[in-house]
Amino acid sequence: MLTSFAPLSPSGFFATLRMTNHFYKKRRKETKLMAKKKENFKQDQAAASNTKVAMLGAGKMGGILLQAFLKNGLFRPENIRATVQHEERAKMLAGQWGVSVSTDNLAAARNSDLILLGVKPQTVPEVLAQIRPALTAKKTIISFAASVKTSAIEKAAGVDLAVIRAMPNTPSLLGCGATALCRGKFVTDEQLAVAEKVFASVGRTVTVDEKHMDAVTALSASGPAYIYIILESLAEGGVKVGLPRDIATLLAAQMTLGAATMVLETGSHPALLKDAVTTPAGCTIDGILELEEGGLRVTLIKAVMRAAQRAKELASS
Numbered sequence: 001m002l003t004s005f006a007p008l009s010p011s012g013f014f015a016t017l018r019m020t021n022h023f024y025k026k027r028r029k030e031t032k033l034m035a036k037k038k039e040n041f042k043q044d045q046a047a048a049s050n051t052k053v054a055m056l057g058a059g060k061m062g063g064i065l066l067q068a069f070l071k072n073g074l075f076r077p078e079n080i081r082a083t084v085q086h087e088e089r090a091k092m093l094a095g096q097w098g099v100s101v102s103t104d105n106l107a108a109a110r111n112s113d114l115i116l117l118g119v120k121p122q123t124v125p126e127v128l129a130q131i132r133p134a135l136t137a138k139k140t141i142i143s144f145a146a147s148v149k150t151s152a153i154e155k156a157a158g159v160d161l162a163v164i165r166a167m168p169n170t171p172s173l174l175g176c177g178a179t180a181l182c183r184g185k186f187v188t189d190e191q192l193a194v195a196e197k198v199f200a201s202v203g204r205t206v207t208v209d210e211k212h213m214d215a216v217t218a219l220s221a222s223g224p225a226y227i228y229i230i231l232e233s234l235a236e237g238g239v240k241v242g243l244p245r246d247i248a249t250l251l252a253a254q255m256t257l258g259a260a261t262m263v264l265e266t267g268s269h270p271a272l273l274k275d276a277v278t279t280p281a282g283c284t285i286d287g288i289l290e291l292e293e294g295g296l297r298v299t300l301i302k303a304v305m306r307a308a309q310r311a312k313e314l315a316s317s
């Protein structure tokens with residue numbers, strides 16, 4: 001990659017070689033790990049497919065998760081009960097997804113072992129009040145509503161049951177989601193492991209302390225929107241310098257995917273990877289100069305800060 005820009009100095013060559021070796025070593029390790037994960041996933045799938053699941057609030061995010069779970073065969077369609085607010089939408093989605101979709105949260109919760117809560121943060125108290133008679137210590141709630149604390153859900157539930165918070169994102173639809181999980185007071189290690197497996201079926205997962213959930217919301221849940229703007233803008237740049245729009249968009253998207261994969265698979269610091277692209281007196285450094293002058297870094301940092309602040313306020317607004 002580097003040689004297409006400029007001849008490498010010996011030290012640059014060895015640094016690149018070290019990076020390449022590290023890359024392939026990591027790839028081999030990851031491939032083995034992935035094979036093991038796939039095998040475990042198959043076993044977990046068999047167990048999970050017997051679980052009865054309620055998806056309360058099958059909107060954009062809930063719908064994405066539901067479709068991904070169905071596609072992966074994680075749960076059996078006949079074991080899923082989804083709800084929405086509007087009757088017509090329930091009918092339409094039931095036809096589309098081939099699962100039970102209604103507006104009856106209580107009935108859905110009553111018939112489920114695992115309750116996924118996907119309504120807007122402001123609607124969570126209302127839905128919890130509706131399903132309270134169905135809640136027992138044997139059920140597990142996984143809430144992916146932004147901002148709503150596990151302690152608030154535990155309190156509203158009125159019973160000592162497992163409450164897990166998850167913060168997924170929309171790329172879960174294609175199995176490349178990022179989900180952070182945190183546990184409530186009554187969650188056992190096994191229950192958390194089950195939640196991790198559910199979300200691992202749609203991408204990568206991390207477990208964090210609950211105090212970090214608003215930060216996660218601002219970074220990886222809102223993040224796809226930031227990246228789409230960046231990607232769209234880069235494609236516009238390509239159009240400005242003469243590329244056809246479809247080619248500019250494809251190159252911008254594949255390049256974004258490639259850069260993200262480099263960070264994930266080499267484990268290298270993004271700054272080091274950036275340096276490997278930035279030939280002295282080459283073209284990349286001129287582009288970087290424009291980014292710095294435009295305040296891209298500060299803008300992105302502030303975007304995450306502002307979104308985190310909003311995530312803190314949401315449940316009470």
Ligand SMILES: NC(=O)c1ccc[n+]([C@@H]2O[C@H](COP(=O)([O-])OP(=O)(O)OC[C@H]3O[C@@H](n4cnc5c(N)ncnc54)[C@H](OP(=O)(O)O)[C@@H]3O)[C@@H](O)[C@H]2O)c1
Pocket residue numbers: 056057058059060061062083084085086087089090103105118119120121123126127144145146167168169170221
């Ligand atoms: N969108 C994301 O990228 C994302 C990422 C992570 C987390 N989240 C979280 O996911 C939650 C939903 O966000 P969203 O973007 O998916 O919003 P959304 O598309 O508006 O989904 C909300 C869903 O809740 C349903 N609903 C409203 N009141 C209800 C009630 N009383 N009982 C049952 N269902 C009810 C709505 O029904 P109708 O369809 O009939 O109106 C809708 O399907 C939020 O808490 C958000 O923080 C979203």
